[in-house]
Each structure stands twice: as structure tokens, then as C-alpha cells.
Amino acid sequence: MKINENTLLEGQRVVLVPYNAEHVPRYHEWMKSPELQQLTASEPLTLEQEYDMQRSWREDHDKCTFIILDKQQWTDPSVDEETCMVGDVNIFLTDSTDPSLAELEIMIAEESYRGKGIGKEVSRMMMCYGVNKLGIRRFQAKIGLDNHTSISMFKKLLFQEVSQCQVFREVTLELTVDESVRKKLQEEVEMKERDYRQTCSSRHELPAQKEQNYSQVS
Ligand SMILES: CC(C)(COP(=O)(O)OP(=O)(O)OC[C@H]1O[C@@H](n2cnc3c(N)ncnc32)[C@H](O)[C@@H]1OP(=O)(O)O)[C@@H](O)C(=O)NCCC(=O)NCCS
Numbered sequence: 570m571k572i573n574e575n576t577l578l579e580g581q582r583v584v585l586v587p588y589n590a591e592h593v594p595r596y597h598e599w600m601k602s603p604e605l606q607q608l609t610a611s612e613p614l615t616l617e618q619e620y621d622m623q624r625s626w627r628e629d630h631d632k633c634t635f636i637i638l639d640k641q642q643w644t645d646p647s648v649d650e651e652t653c654m655v656g657d658v659n660i661f662l663t664d665s666t667d668p669s670l671a672e673l674e675i676m677i678a679e680e681s682y683r684g685k686g687i688g689k690e691v692s693r694m695m696m697c698y699g700v701n702k703l704g705i706r707r708f709q710a711k712i713g714l715d716n717h718t719s720i721s722m723f724k725k726l727l728f729q730e731v732s733q734c735q736v737f738r739e740v741t742l743e744l745t746v747d748e749s750v751r752k753k754l755q756e757e758v759e760m761k762e763r764d765y766r767q768t769c770s771s772r773h774e775l776p777a778q779k780e781q782n783y784s785q786v787s
Contacts, residue, residue, distance in 0.1 A: 570626075570633040572702065577765040578635065580694050580758075582687060584643050585635035586650065586765055588657065592636050593623050595654050599678040608716055609676055610739075631662040633703065637691055639682070646772045655682045658695045660703065669706040671699055688722050696726075696746075697758045706746050714738045727753075 578585040588596075597619045599605055606613060614622060626634045638653040656677040664670045675692055677683045699705035710723045714733070720740060727750065728742035744750065 570630060571628070573633055573635065573698075574627065575765045577763040577768050578694055578698060579761045579763060580640070580690055582640055582685075583655070583691055583694075584638040584640050584653075585658065585691070585694060586638060588623055588626055588634045588636050590620065590623060591651060592654060593619050595651050596623075596636075596657070596678075599676075602678075605676065605678060608713065608719070609674070610711075610713065626659070631665070633660040633699075634658070635695070637677070637687070643772075646774075650769075655679050655687065656691075658691050660695060660699050660705070662703075663709070669704055671703070671705045671708055673699070673708045673710050683718075689725060692722070692726055693754060693758045694760050696744075697754050697760060700746055700751060700754065708744045708746070710742045711739055712742065714740055 574587050576587060593616070597614070597616050600611060600613065600619070605611070626632050635658050636650075636654055637656045637658060638650065639655050642648045642653040643650070656675065656679065658676075659672075659674040661672040661674065662668055662670070663672050673692065673695060675688055675695070677688050677691075696705075696708060699708070708728070709731075710719075710728055712719045712723065715738070720742070723742045723744075726744065728744045730740055731743045732741045733739070734741075746754075
């Protein structure tokens with residue numbers, strides 16, 4: 570999706586940025602992990618295929634993805650974006666006849682960042698974005714039956730089980746966004762939307778340059 574190609578979402582502990590080619594090498598390294606392949610039901614890809622996938626996430630009208638960055642690291646301009654990467658979060662429009670229905674997927678790839686509330690924070694941010702910018706009214710999550718952590722997280726986010734498929738060993742959870750859910754999300758989520766390119770370039774401005782710009786303005 571092109572809609573978020575210049576969007577940065579700043580949360581409390583994370584920053585979400587569009588998935589760009591510069592993120593692909595680290596992403597590719599993550600997806601070599603058999604554990605992550607299994608938990609996310611993904612097939613291993615070559616680096617070339619991963620670049621194709623990144624382009625398709627950017628171009629296809631039915632997919633919206635952000636890379637999750639550690640905000641604390643990102644605040645230090647000497648740390649490059651690739652180093653700040655923690656995982657990714659996606660919205661996938663699964664029904665061409667119903668653009669208000671979306672599948673929500675999240676991966677905290679860096680193990681040391683799991684279990685600290687980041688999964689919940691990012692999921693809520695993405696749901697807010699999906700509701701406000703994409704008009705999503707119903708979210709689904711398809712999770713492996715053995716992935717108790719993920720099932721537990723989506724239940725905490727008020728998703729309810731709607732079906733189980735024993736053949737694929739998968740459970741489907743759903744959340745309909747009515748007025749009370751929408752209000753709760755708005756209350757819970759602290760998020761600022763920024764211009765991605767502008768924020769990136771100001772992040773890399775040298776302190777002296779910033780001072781100069783400031784004095785020019787004042
Ligand atoms: C599933 C995942 C997204 C959860 O993110 P996270 O940042 O680790 O989770 P959070 O710290 O926000 O915790 C959210 C909830 O998950 C559950 N949870 C977290 N860690 C858990 C653990 N070790 N055991 C059981 N439940 C756990 C709890 O219900 C928790 O809510 P609580 O803190 O109110 O008790 C993350 O662990 C992950 O990406 N794992 C690998 C990839 C994956 O499984 N993706 C999902 C594919 S469907």
C-alpha cells in the first residue's frame with residue numbers, strides 16, 4: 570500500500586516506519602530462524618525474494634506494513650534505522666468485496682524485546698491506524714494452535730475465538746470495532762503521526778545545523 574509510504578507513527582516505546590529496501594537484509598536474517606518461520610507460518614525466502622516481497626508490500630493495494638523500531642535507540646541519531654529494528658506489523662485486506670475486514674499480523678522478531686508490552690502497544694497502534702486511515706471495522710488474527718503467547722495477547726486485546734481449523738492447526742480470533750472498542754482504542758493509544766522523510770532528515774541533522782536552522786527561524 571502506498572498510503573503509509575511517508576508515514577511515521579511514534580508511540581511510547583516504539584516508532585513504526587514504512588518497510589523500505591534498507592530494512593530487508595535484517596528482516597531476511599530474522600526469517601532464517603526456524604522458530605519464527607513456524608510461529609508466523611512463513612516459508613524461507615532468498616534475499617532476492619525478500620526484496621520482491623518488500624516491493625509487493627509497498628505496491629499492493631491490499632497490504633499495509635510497518636517496521637517496528639526501538640524508540641529509545643532511534644532517539645539517538647547516531648544509531649541507524651536497521652540497528653533499531655525489532656519486528657514488523659501488517660494489515661492484510663483479505664476480502665476484495667469487503668474492504669472493512671483485515672487480518673492483523675505482528676512479529677516481535679528480537680527475542681529480548683518480547684514479554685515487555687511491545688506486542689500489545691504495537692497491535693493497538695496498528696488497529697488505530699487501520700480504523701482511522703483505512704476504515705477497518707473488523708480485525709482477524711490467524712494463529713497456530715500452539716502459539717499460546719500470541720493467542721493470549723490477542724485475547725487481551727479483546728479478540729474472541731470464532732473458529733479452529735484442525736487441518737492447518739490454526740485458530741481464528743476476531744474483533745469487531747464498534748463504538749465502544751473504537752473509543753477504548755483512542756483512549757489507550759498514545760500515538761503521534763509524523764512525516765517520515767522529514768523526521769528522518771531532521772534526525773540526521775548535526776546539532777550545529779539544528780541550531781543554525783533554529784536561529785534562522787527565530
Ligand atoms: C506474540 C507476540 C507478538 C507477543 O508480543 P510481546 O511483546 O511478546 O507481548 P506483550 O509483552 O505485549 O504481552 C502481551 C500478552 O501476551 C501474553 N504473553 C506475553 N508473554 C508471554 C509468555 N511468555 N507466555 C504466555 N503469555 C505471554 C500475555 O497475555 C500478555 O499480556 P499481559 O502482559 O497483560 O499478561 C511476540 O511474542 C512475537 O512476536 N512472537 C514471535 C512471533 C509470533 O508468534 N507472532 C504472532 C504470529 S500469529
